[in-house]
Amino acid sequence: MRDLTRLPKAHLHLHFTGSMSVPTLRAIADERGMRLPSALLDGDPLRVPATQRGWFRFQRLYDAARACVRSEADMRRIVDEAAAADAAEGSVRLELQVDPTSYAQFVGGITPAVEIVLDAARTASAAHGLEVAVVVAASRMRHPLDARTLARLAARYAGHGPGEVVGFGLSNDERSGDTEAFAHAFRIARDAGLASVPHGGELLGPEHVGTVAEMLLPDRLGHGVRASEDPAVLARLVARGVALEVCPASNVGLGVYADTAAVPLRALVDAGAEVALGADDPLLFGSRLVDQYEAARTVHGFDDAELADLARASIRASRATPASKVRMLAGVDAWLGAEGGTVG
């Protein structure tokens, strides 16, 4: 059996705060004498019901973790450790999602907050041998004008390589905010050449997937799993070439599906969707990138050729340059071609 940590893959759905390990969060909190909810430290993956109350509990824990991040050193540490953890799992390309708003007050503003993350991404790319790029994400909980400001800021750093902004996202509770009101921000981002990568189709069903697709013209959808509930909506995404960033552990953690087997991974792939597996928030859901590929293998019965196809889809859906993609895809071929599953 081939080693999945050696399968080259792109990680397109990982949040900055949520990428932290429990020991790192504990160390950062200890330095400041901050107390953390025990649920963040007990190592148990979060399991909440798929209700507003369940989301509130998730959000409260997330906010408690984020509140500990209060310096440039913390921010650099998080990027560096996310890159190191990804590289150890065979990730050759990480597109790390960050909403700089909450850290701005500790580092002198929103522009320095973005620049610190970008610089740390550049450094981490060189240190760990992968490409770390950044997705700047607005929040549904804030005013759409804030999203425009963030989109304009993100546009200044647009590019494809390590330490550049490659996409613009929209995160937080999918049931909040008016999706259409964020269309202007996404237009600013698209005009600057950034990928449109909003969340959608996790907490709400196919109807909202349709709204997001129409209003925000996504290149990729964060989650999008519930498009599987309406074949016509899913077929439209496939026809438009919208890739889906599927995060099984997150879906189960947030109660969208009862267990990993219920995540419609096979149905999405069979419908022709480009699926890029992601970890979303390892801090809360208790598993990282390679665990999602392991689940595809052990729970959904993907064989090595199908796992290689998932990895290829993730690479194709990334914003890496064509030359980088060719190199990464060759790595997938080498993994699959290796005799007895060992890659030298």
Ligand SMILES: [Zn+2]
């Ligand atoms: Zn997410």
